Amino acid sequence: MFEISRLTGWLHELLSSWMPEWLTTTVECVLIGAALLVLYALLALFYIYFERRVCAFFQCRLGPNRVGPMGLLQSFADMFKILIKEIISLKNIDRFLFALAPYLVIIASVMAFAVLPWGKGLQVIDFNIGIFFLVAVSSIGVLGILLAGWSSNNKFTLIGAMRSGAQMVSYELSIGLSVLTMVALAGTMSVTGIVEAQTDLWFIFKGHLPAVIAFIIYMIAGTAETNRGPFDLPEAESELTAGYHTEYSGLHFGYFYLAEYLNLFIVSGVAALLFFGGWAPLHIPGWEGFNGVMDWIPSWLWFVGKAVALSFVIIWFKWTFPRLRIDNLLALEWKYLLPINLFNLVLMVVVIVYGLHF
Amino acid sequence: MEELKNTIAGKFPKATFDETDGLQVVIDDAHWHDLALWLRDAKGFDYLIAVVGQDWPEAYGCVYYLTNTFTHVILSVKVTAASRENPMLHSVSDLWANANLNEREVYDFYGIIFINHPDMRHLYLRNDWVGYPLRKDYNDDPSVNPVPTENEEAIDTTVAYIEAPDGTVTKEERVVFAPEDFVVNIGPQHPATHGVLRFRTALDGEYIKKIDLYLGYVHRGMEKLCESLAYPQMLHFADRLDYLSAQQNRHCFCLCIEKAMGLKVPRRAQVIRVIMDELMRINSHLLFAGTFCMDLGATTMLFYTFREREKILDIFEKTCGARMTFHYNVIGGVAQDLHPDFVKDVKALIPDLHKALKEYHKLFTGNVITHQRMIGVGKLSKADAISYGISGPSGRASGWSNDIRKTHPYSIYSELDFDEVVRTDGDSFGRWMVRMDEILQSIKIIEQLIDKIPEGEICAPVPKVIKLPVGHWFQQVEASRGAIGFYIESDGGVNPVRVKINSTCFPLAGVVDHLTRGTKIADLITIGGSLDYIVPDIDR
Numbered sequence: 004m005f006e007i008s009r010l011t012g013w014l015h016e017l018l019s020s021w022m023p024e025w026l027t028t029t030v031e032c033v034l035i036g037a038a039l040l041v042l043y044a045l046l047a048l049f050y051i052y053f054e055r056r057v058c059a060f061f062q063c064r065l066g067p068n069r070v071g072p073m074g075l076l077q078s079f080a081d082m083f084k085i086l087i088k089e090i091i092s093l094k095n096i097d098r099f100l101f102a103l104a105p106y107l108v109i110i111a112s113v114m115a116f117a118v119l120p121w122g123k124g125l126q127v128i129d130f131n132i133g134i135f136f137l138v139a140v141s142s143i144g145v146l147g148i149l150l151a152g153w154s155s156n157n158k159f160t161l162i163g164a165m166r167s168g169a170q171m172v173s174y175e176l177s178i179g180l181s182v183l184t185m186v187a188l189a190g191t192m193s194v195t196g197i198v199e200a201q202t203d204l205w206f207i208f209k210g211h212l213p214a215v216i217a218f219i220i221y222m223i224a225g226t227a228e229t230n231r232g233p234f235d236l237p238e239a240e241s242e243l244t245a246g247y248h249t250e251y252s253g254l255h256f257g258y259f260y261l262a263e264y265l266n267l268f269i270v271s272g273v274a275a276l277l278f279f280g281g282w283a284p285l286h287i288p289g290w291e292g293f294n295g296v297m298d299w300i301p302s303w304l305w306f307v308g309k310a311v312a313l314s315f316v317i318i319w320f321k322w323t324f325p326r327l328r329i330d331n332l333l334a335l336e337w338k339y340l341l342p343i344n345l346f347n348l349v350l351m352v353v354v355i356v357y358g359l360h361f
Numbered sequence: 362m363e364e365l366k367n368t369i370a371g372k373f374p375k376a377t378f379d380e381t382d383g384l385q386v387v388i389d390d391a392h393w394h395d396l397a398l399w400l401r402d403a404k405g406f407d408y409l410i411a412v413v414g415q416d417w418p419e420a421y422g423c424v425y426y427l428t429n430t431f432t433h434v435i436l437s438v439k440v441t442a443a444s445r446e447n448p449m450l451h452s453v454s455d456l457w458a459n460a461n462l463n464e465r466e467v468y469d470f471y472g473i474i475f476i477n478h479p480d481m482r483h484l485y486l487r488n489d490w491v492g493y494p495l496r497k498d499y500n501d502d503p504s505v506n507p508v509p510t511e512n513e514e515a516i517d518t519t520v521a522y523i524e525a526p527d528g529t530v531t532k533e534e535r536v537v538f539a540p541e542d543f544v545v546n547i548g549p550q551h552p553a554t555h556g557v558l559r560f561r562t563a564l565d566g567e568y569i570k571k572i573d574l575y576l577g578y579v580h581r582g583m584e585k586l587c588e589s590l591a592y593p594q595m596l597h598f599a600d601r602l603d604y605l606s607a608q609q610n611r612h613c614f615c616l617c618i619e620k621a622m623g624l625k626v627p628r629r630a631q632v633i634r635v636i637m638d639e640l641m642r643i644n645s646h647l648l649f650a651g652t653f654c655m656d657l658g659a660t661t662m663l664f665y666t667f668r669e670r671e672k673i674l675d676i677f678e679k680t681c682g683a684r685m686t687f688h689y690n691v692i693g694g695v696a697q698d699l700h701p702d703f704v705k706d707v708k709a710l711i712p713d714l715h716k717a718l719k720e721y722h723k724l725f726t727g728n729v730i731t732h733q734r735m736i737g738v739g740k741l742s743k744a745d746a747i748s749y750g751i752s753g754p755s756g757r758a759s760g761w762s763n764d765i766r767k768t769h770p771y772s773i774y775s776e777l778d779f780d781e782v783v784r785t786d787g788d789s790f791g792r793w794m795v796r797m798d799e800i801l802q803s804i805k806i807i808e809q810l811i812d813k814i815p816e817g818e819i820c821a822p823v824p825k826v827i828k829l830p831v832g833h834w835f836q837q838v839e840a841s842r843g844a845i846g847f848y849i850e851s852d853g854g855v856n857p858v859r860v861k862i863n864s865t866c867f868p869l870a871g872v873v874d875h876l877t878r879g880t881k882i883a884d885l886i887t888i889g890g891s892l893d894y895i896v897p898d899i900d901r
Contacts (some may be wrong), residue, residue, distance in 0.1 A: 062664035158545045162567070162882070232658055233730060236883075243882075324730050326658025328883040329567055331733045 011124070035127055039116060043265060048078040050264040053311070054318050061322045085260075090253035093155070100154035105251065105258035107147030112265040114140040119272045120194050120281040122303030133194035134186060137273060138179055141228070144262065145171040148230075151259070152247035163246030166236045166329055170227060173336040174234075177224035180344040181217040184351045185277040188214065188360065198281035203288055205280040209361045213351040218278045220340050220347070222316065225270035227332070229263065232321035236329055271313035275306060279313075282306040362434070365404070372399065381832040382620075385424070385437045393440045394451040397425075401456050405429045406436060408747050408763075409457035410837070411863035413848050414467035416497045417441070421448040421473050424848070426835060426863075430747055430761065433768040437835070442473060449522070449530065452478035459750035462574075462871040470495035470584075476530055480519045480537075485577030485900065487513050495585055515561060517544075537573055538563055549578045553656050553886045556896025558870065560885070567881045572874040580900040587860035592618055592827045593692060595860065600686040602864060603898035605645035606840035608637045611690040613838035616771060617847040618692050620836055621829040627818040630694035631772050636707070636810050637677075637689060638838075639803040643714065644673045645841035646754075646796040646803075649893045653793065654725055656890035657734055662725055669710075669717045676706045692827060694820030707811050711804055718800060726797070735790035739876040739888035742787060749875065750868040753843020754799060755892050757783045758791035765839040779806050789891035796893075828855055840865050842893060862901050866894040 014034075018027045052067065052075065059066025067074035093101070117127040118137050130136070145168060152164020188210050189197045200206075207214050227234040236246075243249070248259045275281060282302035286294045327335070354360050362384055369376055373392055379385040388396055400406040410426040422441035428434065442448035452475035454461040464475045465484040472493035474481060483490065491506055492499050517538040524530050538544050538561070548559035557578035563570040583598045599610035612634050619626060626634075647670040654662035674684045679700040681687040689696055725731055741751065746759040756763050764781040766774040782798040784791040829851035837846045846863030869892045876892075877885045 058661075062661050063668055064664065158543070162545075162564075166567075232660075235658065322661050323724070324659065324728065325654065325725070325734060326883075327730055328734055328881060330881065331730070 039113065039127065043113060043116060044082075044261075046268055047261045047264045048082060050267060050314070051078040051081065053314075054264070057315065057318050058322045061319075082257075085254060085257040088253040088257075090255055093250060096156045096250070097154040100150050101250075102255070104147045104151035104154060105255045105262075107150065108144050108262045109147075109258045111140055111142075111144035111147065112262045112269060114143075115269045116265070118194055119269070119306075120198050120276055121306055122282045122301065125282075125303060126194065129193065129195050131196075132192045134182060134192050134197065134273075134277075137194075138175075138182060141266075141269065142171075142175060144266070145175075148247050151251070155247075155250040157250055159243045159245075160247050160249050163236075163243045163249070167230060167247055169329070170230070170234065170236060170332060173333060174224040174227040177220055177336060177340045177344055178228060180341070180348060181221040181224065182273075182277060184213060184217040184344070184348050185210070187348070187351050187355060194276065194281070197276060198283055201280035202283045203286055204361055205278065205283070205285070207278040210351065210354065211360065213347050213354055214278060216343065216347045217351070218274070220344055221274055221277070222313075224336075224340065225274060226317050226320055227336075229266040229270050229317070231263070231267065231317060233324035233326050234332060235321075235326060236332060267314050267317060268310055271317060272306070272310040274313050275309035279309045280305075281309075365434070365436070368404075369396070379439070382834045383435050383437060385439055387439045387441075390440055390442055390450050393438070394453065396438065397453045397456055400427060400436070400438075405431060407457075409453070409460055409463075409750060410435070410844070411835070411846055411848065411861065412460060412463035412467060413859070413861040413863075414471040414473060414495065415850070415859050416471060416495065420445060421471055421496075423450060423467055423473070424833075425453070426846070426848075430763070435769075435835075448473045449476055450474075451476050451524075454478050457750070458745070458748040458875070459868045459871055462867065469493075472496065474522055476522050476524045479521050479535070481521060482516075482519045485580045488516065489513075494582065538571070542570065547885070549575070553889060554896070555652065555889070555894065558894075558896045558899065560873065562882075562885070564882070567883075569877045569880055569882065569885060572877055572885075574870055574874065576870065576900055578900065579897050581897075583901045584860050584862060587857060589856060591855050592829070592857070595857075596691065597686070597688055598862075600688060601897060602862060602901060603840060603842060603845070603866060603895045604685060605648055605895060606641060606842060606845065606865070606898075607685070607687050608634070608641040608689060609838050609840040610845050611688075612638055612772070613836055613840070613845050614847050615690045615692050616838065617834050617836035617849055618827070618829065621832065621834045621849060621851065622692075622823075622827065624693055624821055624823065626694055626772075626821055628773075628815050629817040630819050630821075632810055632814050633695050633699060633819065634690060635772055635774065635777075636807055636814075637687075637695075639806045640673055640676065640707070642803045642841045643800050644670055644677075646800050647673070649796055650721060650725075650793075653890040653893070656886050657731070659725060659728075659731075662721065665717070665720065665724065669714060672706075672710050672713065676703065676710065679703065679706070691820060693823040694818070696820075698819050699814070704811055704814070707807060711808065714800065714804060718797065721797070726793070732790070734883070734887055735793060735891070736786075736788060738789045738880065738884050739891060740786075740788045741872065741876060745872075745875065746787070749872040751843070751872055751892075752868070753840070753865055754782075754795045755792050755869060756843065757781065758795045759787040760785040763844070765837050765844050769837065771836075771838060777806055777809055779803075789887050792891040792893075826855060828853060829857070833859075837863075842866055842869070842895065842898070864898045864901055866896075866898040869894040870899045 018030055056066040067077035070077040070080050115137050118133045120126050148167045149164045152160040185206055186192055188206055189200045191197060207218055248256060251259060282305050284297035284300060284305055366378055366384060369386055373396055375389060375392055377387045379387060406427040406429050408428045408430050410428055413424040415422055420441040425438045427436050440450055442450050450473055452464055454464060464478055467473050468475060468481055469484045469486055470493055519535050519537050521533045521535050522530050523533050542563040545562045545564055547562050548554040549557040559575035561573040587595045596611055596614055599614045600607040602610050647666045651663035651666035677687060678684050680703055681689045741759045743760045746756045746761045752763045760783060762781055762783050767781050779802045782795050782802060784795055831851060831853045833850040835846060835848045837844045843865035845865050848861035849857050850859040852858050873889060876888050
């Protein structure tokens, strides 16, 4: 069975055999950073292609199918287009904040990337409050969106940003609480700890009812958190043209676009981590043969596969439902999801205390 | 009719009558407002169909078309201004809400000032426009009104001419938007306005305080152009009004001219016209379903409805040779005979439509989010619908039965068995459901006719040069979005003296402010989408 941890271990030994320790660390940091950025870009390109293709099939179309085999090169072409586009400079804006906003958005998602459990032993940082760190850094994104809307000096972007602020701050509560529910089940905040607690059985099965409720709420809140349909009010194109990023062009716009797709991956990645065992293969207690076969599938494929499958569900939402209105959106969170979530947390605690889980 | 005439003559001895096309009361401005008030309150003329401005050799004035929504009697009133130098009429915008925009249009084109009208601003033209284009002595030299190179500054005030009890008229300035209002320009280029329509919207957070409507971004001056064209040449404008009611509009224009000529259209042509009208209605409602869902964020529905609409366009293309501006109806009949596949194609279409409608309801109508977005949003009462002149499916959703096919049957509609879809919700959901159900009724009409298209001529013989007798005619037809009306006034020559297109979408645009006050931005999109206006039809 091939695991990437062997490759990284070999690399570490190779470097430290002819370098001092401080240099080894530096070189490794640079390598990891570069690998992360490449992965980031490639995943975004894959997601753009994936969404366009999936939505085309929902809509009785073919989607991109001309550039490269099955249109696979289409998103590369789009990327190069956006790289060479002019960044139009605007009058009467706060230049510094205007330029800062897309970076804040993208930094939030790159940092969240660092703690995702890509595979067995394949994780950039693994510290004891990993999941807490993830929730914290993903909140930076809303700051970037608010800044973008505010600094553009445009009424549409301002309304979009304010909507986005209200929406993301509200739905972070639900995300936080459903994450907390699962952390309570795992008994640890460490990402590795959470995954390892699921190697025998995934949490969605182990925690049965409260876990399923937490999963459904997490998926709804996660969709809202990524500003995707049916929660795409901040950029509701039929109302606010393009919402908070109306005034952006070229690469700056590209960053928002990229971050949106990567947030989709992060949200589904975290869902895979919390409910479907992260990189842990599907194990059913007692079925030794079946478990053995499942172990043959590499762990990173498990993780990416689960994340993409969950993203498919989120994409499915977007291309099926009409958009909510701002008051419906807030009512859904504050009147329904939050009370259910709080109740669910208590239910989970009861389940754990009395050992009612599997 | 005779009785009404005698009562009016008794009460308003100064009134005279003209009966070339229905009953027309001719009255001077001094008695006009009293007559209007009496007609509305005592005689039940609660719906103002059209306001036709005109520059007669003797005076400027207007023809008002009124109807009683119970008896469906149509009455027109011709009012002339006393002075030619400074033409003024009394406004009836306090009696019928849709007179507001209609009178602004007349002011814009004829320079007739309406006394007591709350908002005497230009509607289509720029504020710095010189002259009044539809006056007969208008100077159309391009140097008088050169193409502007500067933006027009939006002015936040308007003027009103208020009459004191002693009869003196004073000019008053009124505020449209106060300086502290947060005014957002929605349009003219905006994804949800379905064209170049501009709403200046005062917002309070997400709530809409007031909407000020700006029109004229696609105004093509059709009415003015018609005055220099021969009758067959004018017809093509009808296809370019509401391009989703192209067949019905042109049908109406032809009917109006045929009525004036006293021409009998062959039976085959009549049947073909009706089938085409109903296909066009289905086409339009399908497009409505798609774009409305897209406005609400359900993009996928657009493709589902376009899939079926495509089949209808293919049928049109085979017979008419075009998919958009068909130019199919001509004076006396239709331009070409049906394509040999026509019957077969239409028969294949009908089961597909039934299946597709079920799918649309499954995908969209039953959705919880859809209900939250539509039910109770933009509620229009029946009285308001009549006052604002919201005819067609939007009016029928408010419980107002106003289908011209039933109230004043034209062509062969009186022989056909179909129901007028009327709902009482009055909200966006009602407007959505009315259109969905109307597709079924249109299918029913087509099913009755498709096997019974008689053989024979497709066009009556018409003279090479068409001249209408002296007089004026008004004809209405039920288009996809409501009652389209054409008014033609002729002096006996080859060109008309005046053509007025009473468009279906103009009142729809006028009601947006009324419906959206106090709602949210997202509701503006829902309401606009559910009213389903087409901008080229508003602007003409």
